[in-house]
Every structure is written in C-alpha cells, then in structure tokens.
Amino acid sequence: LGIEEATLEPGEMPAGKVFYKLEPITLNLNAKGQTARFLQIGLTLVLVTDKDVPKIEAMLPRITDYSVSYLRELAPEELEGSANFHRLRENLLLRIRAAAAPVPVADVLLINVFVQ
Template sequence: MSSSEPSSEIIDADVVVPPAKRPRFSKRVMVIVAAVILLLVVGGGVTLYLMTRGAAAPGEPVAESHDGAEVTYIDAPAMVVNLRGADGAARFLKIRFTLVPVSESKGEEIKAKLPLIVDAFQPFLRELRPEDLAGSAAVFRIKEEMLVRATAALGPGKLKDILIQDLVQQ
C-alpha cells in the first residue's frame, strides 16, 4: 500500500472494509441539546399558562380563596400619563394596579366607582417627576399616595390595599 491511498482494514484478501465514520456529535452532546430544548419548550408553555390563566377584564372582580376566606381583587385599566420633566423631554409612566376591597360586598361598589378612582389618580401621577420613581421606596410612596386618594374618593372602610402590577417609565 502506498501512503497516498486511504487507510482501510483488510480482513480477507478479497474483502476491503472502509474505516468507520465518526459521528459529527457525540451522544452526550446530543442528549444535552435535547434536554435544553425540552426545558425551553416546557418553560415557555408554563409561562404562557401562568400569564393567561388569571387574565380577567379590567374592572372585573376576581375572587380567590385564601385560608378559607374569599378575597376579591378588582383589576383596574392600565394608565399611561405624561411625567413632568425639567428638561422638556417627553417621558411617560405606565401603571397597572389591582384594588383589594375590604369585603366582597364592597367590591361591587368599588367596581361601580372605578372611573372616579382613576380620575383621582390622574393629577397625582401627572405631577410625578422621573426622579420621584427612583428606588424601591418610590414604589411604596406611590402606592401609599394612591391608597390615600382612592380612600378619599370612595370613603373610609371600603378599600384594604392597592397592588401595583406594573410601573414602567419611558
């Protein structure tokens, strides 16, 4: 045999077996890639399920049992307002929140007065500056101020809490 010919094993004088081709990827790499793809697909499905399972129309009470007591949540429509800036640049705030009434019976009353509550939030949110939204304490202050304004609009003893779902500044 010369050195320029491909190497092959000779088993019999008449039979020549070509060398075995190595697979492009090892079995271990293929198993890891398949596992990663499976995790991504399952994770995406679970995320999609969790995002869509509790989707209620804005203003519609959503009842949830927690320790045997019925808790009602009222989703408010998302609000987008201009922020007051010193530099004159256009800045916006998008906020989505949920109202928690004291009882289920108060939930219907709050649902009926939801436009009044949203109207009470407008002047406060429009007066915010971008620097007012910095840090986690800012979210707490905004939440407390919204609770004070909603209580003033509804009357005392009707609203337990306001839960901020999204607070996005652009």
C-alpha cells in the same frame, strides 16, 4: 368559648380578601421642560368583600381621576428606587381610599410600572 374577635384601631382596615384589577393607566409625567416621559401603571385594589365590587365599579371614574391627577404631577426621578415606590403606593392608597369612600379599600398593589 376561647374565640376572640379581632378589634381594629380607628382608621385601620380589615384584611382584604378580594382583588379588583383596574385598567392600566398611561400618561405623561411632569418632565419640567425636558424630553417627554411616560408612565404606564397597573393597579389592583384589595377589597374587604366581594359585595364591594359593584360599589367600586360605580366609583371608577372618580378613582381614576384622583389617581391620574396625582400621577401626572410626578417627576421621573420620583419613580426611582424602592423607597419612592413605597411612597407612591402609600400616596395612591390615600387618594383611592378618599375616592372610594365609604367603601373600604384595604390596599393597592402595584402590578406593572413602566417609565419610558
């Protein structure tokens, strides 16, 4: 009929259609003996279908743990500049996908990022 099915490469995620907002995370950054610095970050997960929402909600403790474990080790200077924000987003996505498996997470969006 002239209609082609989209095929995905191994490890590639289908386009997300559902946005799931996580509770904001506030934590201390790794200041390495300097004045304490804090990070507050808001994340939204992009899910493939709305059927994944209850599954993601069941895994929220693990998703939060994986995210906080990574974020807590960041130094304040690792949150400066657009290249570092891209790296932050990619690293969070890897950890969130691992925590949420087997539920596919298409993307993670950085909604609010405050460093104090």
